[in-house]
Structures are given as structure tokens and as C-alpha cells.
Amino acid sequence: MKKLSIKDIAQKAGVSTATVSFVLNGKAEEMRISDTLAKKITKLAKQLGYQPNQLARGLRTGKTHTLGLIVENISNHFFGNLAKVIEDEAKKYNYKVLYCSTENNTLKAKELIQMLQDRQVDGYIITPTEGLEADIEKLIAAGKPVVLVDRYFANLATNYVLVDNYKSVFDTITRLVGRGFTQIGVVTVDLSMINMEQRMSGYKDALKASKIPYRKELVRTIPFEASREKALELVADFLEGGPKKEAVFFLTNYLGILGLECLKKLKLKVPDQMAFVSFDDHDIFRLHTPSITALAQPVEDIGRTAMTILLEEIKSGLKNNAHHLLPGELVVRESAL
Amino acid sequence: MKKLSIKDIAQKAGVSTATVSFVLNGKAEEMRISDTLAKKITKLAKQLGYQPNQLARGLRTGKTHTLGLIVENISNHFFGNLAKVIEDEAKKYNYKVLYCSTENNTLKAKELIQMLQDRQVDGYIITPTEGLEADIEKLIAAGKPVVLVDRYFANLATNYVLVDNYKSVFDTITRLVGRGFTQIGVVTVDLSMINMEQRMSGYKDALKASKIPYRKELVRTIPFEASREKALELVADFLEGGPKKEAVFFLTNYLGILGLECLKKLKLKVPDQMAFVSFDDHDIFRLHTPSITALAQPVEDIGRTAMTILLEEIKSGLKNNAHHLLPGELVVRESAL
DNA sequence: CCCGCTAACTAAAACGAATTTGTAAACTTT
DNA sequence: AAAGTTTACAAATTCGTTTTAGTTAGCGGG
Numbered sequence A, B: 001m002k003k004l005s006i007k008d009i010a011q012k013a014g015v016s017t018a019t020v021s022f023v024l025n026g027k028a029e030e031m032r033i034s035d036t037l038a039k040k041i042t043k044l045a046k047q048l049g050y051q052p053n054q055l056a057r058g059l060r061t062g063k064t065h066t067l068g069l070i071v072e073n074i075s076n077h078f079f080g081n082l083a084k085v086i087e088d089e090a091k092k093y094n095y096k097v098l099y100c101s102t103e104n105n106t107l108k109a110k111e112l113i114q115m116l117q118d119r120q121v122d123g124y125i126i127t128p129t130e131g132l133e134a135d136i137e138k139l140i141a142a143g144k145p146v147v148l149v150d151r152y153f154a155n156l157a158t159n160y161v162l163v164d165n166y167k168s169v170f171d172t173i174t175r176l177v178g179r180g181f182t183q184i185g186v187v188t189v190d191l192s193m194i195n196m197e198q199r200m201s202g203y204k205d206a207l208k209a210s211k212i213p214y215r216k217e218l219v220r221t222i223p224f225e226a227s228r229e230k231a232l233e234l235v236a237d238f239l240e241g242g243p244k245k246e247a248v249f250f251l252t253n254y255l256g257i258l259g260l261e262c263l264k265k266l267k268l269k270v271p272d273q274m275a276f277v278s279f280d281d282h283d284i285f286r287l288h289t290p291s292i293t294a295l296a297q298p299v300e301d302i303g304r305t306a307m308t309i310l311l312e313e314i315k316s317g318l319k320n321n322a323h324h325l326l327p328g329e330l331v332v333r334e335s336a337l
Numbered sequence C: 001c002c003c004g005c006t007a008a009c010t011a012a013a014a015c016g017a018a019t020t021t022g023t024a025a026a027c028t029t030t
Numbered sequence D: 001a002a003a004g005t006t007t008a009c010a011a012a013t014t015c016g017t018t019t020t021a022g023t024t025a026g027c028g029g030g
Helices: A006-013 A017-024 A035-048 A054-061 A077-092 A106-118 A133-141 A165-178 A194-209 A228-240 A253-266 A283-287 A299-316 B006-013 B017-024 B035-048 B054-061 B077-092 B106-118 B133-141 B165-178 B194-209 B228-240 B253-266 B283-287 B299-316
Strands: A066-071 A096-101 A123-126 A146-149 A159-163 A184-189 A219-222 A247-250 A275-279 A293-296 A323-326 A329-331 B066-071 B096-101 B123-126 B146-149 B159-163 B184-189 B219-222 B247-250 B275-279 B293-296 B323-326 B329-331
Touching: A006 A017, A006 A035, A017 A035, A054 B054, A066 A077, A066 A106, A077 A096, A077 A299, A077 B096, A096 A106, A096 B077, A096 B096, A106 A123, A106 A133, A123 A299, A133 A146, A146 A299, A159 A165, A159 A299, A165 A184, A165 A194, A165 A247, A165 A275, A165 A293, A165 A329, A184 A194, A184 A228, A184 A253, A219 A228, A228 A253, A247 A253, A253 A275, A253 A283, A253 B283, A283 B253, A283 B283, A299 A323, B006 B017, B006 B035, B017 B035, B066 B077, B066 B106, B077 B096, B077 B299, B096 B106, B106 B123, B106 B133, B123 B299, B133 B146, B146 B299, B159 B165, B159 B299, B165 B184, B165 B194, B165 B247, B165 B275, B165 B293, B165 B329, B184 B194, B184 B228, B184 B253, B219 B228, B228 B253, B247 B253, B253 B275, B253 B283, B299 B323
Parallel strands: A066 A096, A066 A123, A123 A146, A146 A159, A159 A323, A184 A219, A184 A247, A247 A275, A275 A293, B066 B096, B066 B123, B123 B146, B146 B159, B159 B323, B184 B219, B184 B247, B247 B275, B275 B293
Antiparallel strands: A293 A329, B293 B329
């Protein structure tokens, strides 16, 4: 297995490596290489099946044509789809993507950033974890193009693109109120990232706007670190006990699925006994009986927008500082009309 | 932003780059670098936060410490989980993973292999598509470590690891027969990859072993290229029309989910009117009402085994030709006991 | 006191491209 | 026809490492 290099081609063509390089990089004209020679080289390269060594190229140019994508968990529905969109988009522009999962673990996230840096990726799409500001700031300070997705840091000047968490929840709650519900519960997670905070704000503000008092007994916060069983227990306890809830909004897809399990266990009738809405759509919600109303994130749009911003920044070399809050879409199904 | 190189360290330490390289690569002793100097260099490197340039290293050594993972679709449940396991496993050994999705498109798969080769990955884990033999053969001939997962080519000497499709289906069908079912249908897809063929063989042979005649009216094959709607229609038509089926086995997760949608539409009572089993487990099956019996693939085991084989081959440089058929696990739920 | 040996490093080549600088020949210009 | 300018390439350097092949100083032995 002898991978052939530019040198081999040069030799076979009886020219210098520089000439070959120029031709193969489309700089033939600029470097006034004669047309005949250029054609000859192109043909030879194709014929021999020449493929440039990306490492060498990257070393020399500092560009690897590789992007780093850091998500919370690649096997998660939302992030898996996001990764898919980004991969497809990247392919269009001839970029490869290095994915990695943080598990929402800051230390791991830091390591991943380091690793991507070592590999000299040209740009980053990151779902940040708590406490990652400094690292991201460093990245930006170093001139690396970065786009945050799903969450961001309010005090950091970065590009970000995510669903409009506040408005999505605000509108959904308002809609529920419009349907006559007043005792509306929420189940959330104790991550202090801005996306969750905004969802909570959306909830509170919607109640306020509808002149419904906020009652903390109607809010259940599940520790992120809780085991599956513990979380299930907490959700079940919430649904069953305490003040009556006419409707419950689960603020993440994961929580919504836990909620479904509880329904089954508690034999709660949805929507008769309680309306049910989850953030983030999922096949499960569509297929469940009753089907579940969900607030779908515009995954494709998020991925595409993030890529557009990133590639633009890579190309131009200029900091952009684009902020995109994309509208969510409430997919109304049987569990809450 | 000046990333510091080995040269900077050498300069600051007043030694040659070779010495620094030796020390940093743990060859200090072998190269009889004095202990004091070694310590000094190590400390300096740490203090300056030196991170080697992986491109340069890769160029020089031919090793990139990066693995290529080609799956059918990264946003698919099974492959997403597989990717996760492999990523985790890779991390343990300090490898990074480049993922890509083929969409079961051979041309795309070929391109991906080419791209991974350009990037000089050290090894490949591939979910092959039809017609990819030649490319994989070339890879192997070029001495690249390769492990196939989920499917393989019977006529190609390669490593592979996947669930034991034949036995899994055989046992499941046999179990159904044991429960008194004789009219057992299957829904499959028209991919001629060996995994699907073996699932079908498992079905046929199980019937034969139980002396139940094989009836092609009980088999419905969905074209892979069919649109979602068309596929739904075909499945619904099958479930509704033709001879009565006491039980139906969906040979992939995707088909099973289509099946669920049809149940809903046709208002079929499972398991009373018909038992329902799907290959490949999924949250949906667990949460569905009734919950769905599924044949779970040992994803973790598959990923881990594949990685073990791959890393072993990378380390030793020897072709291994390991064949692993791992047992599936029938998760019995309400839809079929 | 010279030779050989070893300890402890260093110099230099190599990896494969991209790119800057150089140069011979042909062609203009005056 | 001498000087300058193009044309059309080639030589050499560079990117940051690893690795091979030295080199030097110190020491013991004869």
C-alpha cells in the first residue's frame, strides 16, 4: 500500500511538485501554468487516483476542513437529529464533523474542547454545559469560530441559535389558560442553564399575564443527577400528590417520557383527568395513546442556521455575534388541545 | 494566538527539540536523558500548557488516533446508541471517532470511506451497504483494520460483530408457536443485506422445525425506498387484508414503529386480535399501550466487542478475522407473551 | 597520553503538502 | 542591441513532529 503523493505525480509528469500543487488547487491560471501542462497534470492525477494527504495539507495551511460538534448526548433524539442535520449540511461544503457528547459534564466538555483544538478543527458548534464560559471565551479569544446551540451564556458575546424557549412556553401556557386551565403544573430539571431558566420564566410570566398566581407547589424540579428510578418516583409523586393539577407541562423531552411512564403506572387518564404537554417532540409522543401534545423544536432550522453562521465566520474570518431565537411549534394532539 | 510548539519548549529549556520529544513521549530512559533534565522539561511543558499538534504528529507517524465509524443513520435509535458506546470506548483509549451516515446509499458510503482514508483514520467500524464489498476489500488489502457491524459479507474475510439474527428470530418464532400461534406473519424490508436474509431464514426455518407450512401471503416486504406514507399503506394493507394473522413479527425497529401507527389507525387490538413483536427494542415499545414485546440487540456488547477487536488489530497490526454473533434478548411485554 | 567506550544529547532528515522566492528563456521596448 | 518585462516553471522553505544518525565530553584501560 503505497499512497502516492504529489511528488510521484510531479515525477511522472516531469515537472516540479509546486506546479502540480498549483494545478491541483486551481491556481494554474493565476500561476500562469500553460493550459496543456495543466490538463496533462489534472488528467494524470485523476488517472492515478491521487488523493491529497489531509494531514500534510492541514499542517501547512492550518485548515483541516473539519468541524467540531459538541452535544449533550449523541444518542439522544434531539441531538442525534441535530447531528444529522449538521453532518448533512457540512457535507455540502465538504466539511467533516467530529462529534462528541458531554453528558452535561463540564469536565468532560473541557476535555473535548481541548481535544478538538489539538485536532485543529476549523470551527465549533457547542451545546455548552454549566461553567464552560471561560473555555468558550478562550476559544473565541483565540479567533476560533464558535456557534452555541440549545443554550448560551448571557454574559458572553457569542453566536448562538436555539429555539425561543421563553416564547414557546409562554404561548403554550397562555393557550392552556385560554382552554380554561388555571392549575397548571410544570416539571423541570435543576440545570441552571439559560434555556431551562427561560422556560421557567415563560411559565411564570404567562401565569402572571393571565393573572393566575404562581404556586411553587405546582412546580417539581428533578435533579439532573437523579437516577432513572428516583426521577420516576419524584415525577409520580408530583402527579399523584399535592394540589390538583389540571394540566402539566414537562419542560424537557426526557421529563415528558418519564411523565408518560408515570401515567401508565398511576393509570391517570389523559386528557380527562389532566392535560399533558411536553417540550420537544418525539416519535413516542406521536404514537402514544393518547397522542401527546408537544412543543417541537425546529431542529433542522437550528442545525442549518448554526452551520450557516459558522461557515460564514470561517470564510470571512470575522466575528459575527449572531443571535437567533427560532420559533417552536406546538404540535397539538390528544393529550392537550 | 501563537500555539507553542516543541521548538519553543526546547528553546526555553535550552535543549534540542529531539530531547523534548523524547521526554514527552516517555522515551527519556530509553534515550538516556538525565533525570533532572527530563523532569525540567516535563515541568516546563506542563507549565506552558503545551499540546502537541496532532496533524504534524499524524503526518510523521502515520497514526492519527482517530477512528472512522460509518453507520446507516446517526439519528436512528440503534445506531445512535451504538455510536455512543463506541465513542465512550474510544475515549478510554484516547481515540477520537469520526462518525458518518450512509443512509444506506452505496455511493455515499464509498465517498465516506474515501474521506476517512484521506483523513488517515487508524481503523474503521463500518455498517456496510449493498455493493460495498470491493471498497472494504481494498481497505483490508491496504492493511487497514476494519470491523463490520450489524451486517457483513459472507464472501469477505473480515472481522464482524452483530446480533445473531438467525437464532434470535428462530427462537422468537418458535416461542410464538409454543404459545399456540400458527399463522405468523412477518414484515420485512427489501434490502438484500445478510442480516435481513438471516432474519428471514430464521423465520422460515422455525416454521419448518415446527412443521408449519411457509405461506408467502404471510410475508410483506416493504421497499426500502418507499416513502413513509407508502410504507404505512403497505403495512396497513397487510395487517388488515389477506389471510388472518395471529401474530406478526416486524423485522426491524423502523417497521415495528410503522406497525404501531397502523394499529392505531386500524384500531387493532393487540394482543387480543393479534400478537405483535418487533426486532430491535426502543423506548416507544416500552411505553406503548399495550407495551410491545421486542427483540433487543445487545448494543453495548456489539460496540464494545467491535472496539476491542479493532483496537487489538491496530495495536498488533495483525489481521484477526474475528466473527462474533451475539445473542439477542427477547424483552417480553404485553403485546406477545 | 592515546584509544575506545559510554552517557547524554544534538543535528538533520523525513512526513506531504502549500507557498515564497528564484530563474532561464522568450519577448518587448527603446 | 542592450535593458527590461513576461512567461512558465522549478528550487527551496515551511508547517510541527518523530526518529535516525551522529557528536561531544568524560572516563577507564593500557
